[in-house]
Amino acid sequence: MSSATPLLETRSLTKEFRGFRAVSEVDLTVSEGSVHALVGPNGAGKTTLFNLLTGFLTPSSGSVLFDGRDITGLAPEQIAPLGIARSFQITSLFEQMTLREHLELALASPTGMGRQWWRPVSRMSVFADRSMELLDQVGLADRAGVPAGSLAYGQKRALELAIALALDPRLLLLDEPTAGMGIEDIDRTITLVKRIASGRTVVLVDHNMHVVGSLADRVTVLQAGQILAEGPYDEVRTDERVITAYLGSAHV
Amino acid sequence: MSEQMTASVDVDLSQPSILSRRSPWRPLLLLGGLVVLVMLPYWIYPPVAMDILCWGLFAISVDLLLGFTGLLSFGHAAFWGGSAYATGLIATTWGVPFPVAVLGGAAFAMLIAVPIGFLSVRRTGIYFAMVTLAFAQMLYFIANQARDLTGGENGLQGIPRSFFGIEAIEQDSFYFYYAGAALILVGIIIAWRVVNSPFGRVITAVRDNPARARALGYDVERYKIGAFVISAGLAGLAGGVFAISHGFASLQELVWTTSGKVVLVTVLGGIGTLWGGLVGAGVVVTLEDSLASSGFEGIGMITGAIFVVIVLLFRHGIWGTGRDLVRRWVIDRRSRPRG
Incomplete structure (x- = not known):
């Protein structure tokens, strides 16, 4: 183990x-x-x-x-x-950004693309496929285009996990x-964490x-x-x- | 975390901009903007038209920080005025074509923005505003003291407007407007590109949630300094064209009320709208010009009153409120059943 x-x-x-x-x-x-x-x-x-x-x-x-x-x-x-990636106890997202944009931002971080002020923002869509994979892993693929602020609480927590995963952390x-979650969401989160914990x-x-x-x-x-x-x-x-x-x- | 939201910025990014690529309004608005840009010196006195564009770009540079990075600079006169003097000195000393002098002025503004940004972005909110104000005041006093270089209280007089020997542009303010407008347009395009770039995405993320941005591996302070230096460059571009247009650079360009006025113009146009700065500048500059030429003395009172009304009634400024109205109208029409 x-x-x-x-x-x-x-x-x-x-x-x-x-x-x-x-x-x-x-x-x-x-x-x-x-x-x-x-x-x-x-x-x-x-x-x-x-x-x-x-x-x-x-x-x-x-x-x-x-x-x-x-x-x-x-x-x-x-x-x-x-x-080392972390999630926050109090949900910590960019309320107006869409889910996909969150993940693109996380995936772009190690590449240094964020420094490019002279290129169109559409360049970040090179991370679109990987973003969708990650959203799919946490069951949010169908919400990819909505702003994070419009998500239900449990979904926001799931998005936090997807963002942490986007950094492909060792730790x-x-x-x-599961703070503030109902029983159903808690069980779903346990399954989710179990899945993403393998190999990490x-x-x-x-x-x-x-x-x-x-x-x-x-x-x-x-x-x-x-x-x-x-x-x-x-x-x-x-x-x-x-x-x-x-x-x-x-x-x- | 000590990094709370700075200025209270309320920008709804979830709504597609009416200037976004898919919007049917985009070609119409761009065409309208171009028509206004070309026709402006026919409608109003050309030097005033030039002032509007300069102040418009100046306000856009402030909006880049205030609306998109969440930093309220209260010392942007340092870059506008600093560049006005630098542009004037370059033009006077070397007699280069004025666009070269203006670019030199903008480069000077960016150069002084590096240490100022480095020392100020560690602070947020009112403390950031105060640190930037302090640096701007320092520059003001230096310009006032260094008489041999800056002319002290008299300012830098007789800045030449050299342009490859083309007399129409060098002599006639009507034709000069188009040469100056081209430089301002370059600045506006740069601002637009920055906002709609990967970098722009990161700075809005920093604005909305700095702690989260850091946890993603983004060096929040470096991004803020980057935005600060770009903003200073744009303010410098505007200030340089302004100095060439007037043929002099005075302490008025460095005084703290100039920093205040540009924030006012930005808020009037609409924070976080980018284009609002041009509209705000149009209103403030034409108003000041018409009031001044009618001999009225209490200009500040009128602009102050308008500012209060706009802030109280239209939280998103002139551009933002207009945009919201158009959006609501479009949504209403879409949702209304046909027949």
Whole structure:
């Protein structure tokens, strides 16, 4: 299931906001090819950790290693081309752009076509076929021409996944892919994430234990910015400390 | 994230532009625009017609930032005026044909835009506006102090209008209009190309959601600097033609109210419409000219009042409101049952 080489590693990663430690001395190891879930109560530091991994925040101390390379302190636009893509907890799209335009924009990013101010925008349609393939993968092919703002919530989340996939990342970071979804959408998203996770490394944050249980090979439980427990889902689920700290109130 | 939306820009890109390739309005509008461009000096005093085009391109350059990149520059007089002086100095010193001097002026504007852009695009919203204003003020004071070069308060007088010895263009403002209009047209075409290019797609993405653009791997600041420098070049082109047209460059071109006026013209025409700048310039320049020639002193009061009315009643400016009306009319006609 998971090989021994870590694709992502953090060493004593710490982020302080005015004396408040949102993330504290976190040593996280994510093996290549695994699906790794981060769980924990609200305010445990999951999203902060995500922002540290993707360069949206700079750590106060500690380091982040991707494929053995130190990427601490790099900007998001420097991290993305290395093969790390993320989705956002709060849907983050270009409301007026069509779905196809979203994907063309993502696919054009590594080619440098975005710098071409002297060429017609129709040149971006060289990515049209690949865009449609990706939209098809997430079940949105028939909505390719509509602006993202007109999509239903679950469809927007699916579009987020397609955009992340467009970057063909080695590491995919999903911040609450099922946040705010109904049961039906959740099951559809689980199937979808399972499909796109094959051949990739995925780190996901989710509150829903059903989602975590169906997807994750390994689970890291965070509490107050620190790692409370780590292991396979079934092991973590029965861990006394975890039950009292988190699952106990939410899951019995 | 610290990168919130800058100026509140409300542009509906989901609607096809009436100038888009498939629109039946496109040839009609382009033809109409061309007719106006050619006939303008027949209808109004040619130097005023030239002013309209210069201010129109100046406003388009501001719209490129405000409407398409989401940056409100309050220091664009630096590029307009900076180029006016540079154009004047090049024309005076070397006696080159005026288009060469104007291109030199535009290049100068782009050159100073690189450090200014580099230092200002890290800020957004009102802070960006203030940083650009500060740089423009710096340039104003430099131009005021460097009397030997710029003529100080007297400005740069007697800029020659050399054009390959063709006397009609060099002497007659009617014929000069067409030579100047050709340069302005080049600027307008560049602006249109930029907006409808892959680069244009990226800057609108940066405007709408900078964090998402960064996560896709786009260096948001570099794209903003790129848009800033292109915009400065267009403002410089406009300012250069303006200086040649008037035969002088004065501190008026660098003063902060000029930066304010061009934002006003842009908003009046319609933010994010590109063409609106030309319409806004047409209204403001002709109004100022007719009020000034009638001896009326409170020009600012009238333009200010019109500005307030437009902003309150027509949020998308003159061009944007007209466009919306046409669209609604077309949609109404399509949806109405026949017979």
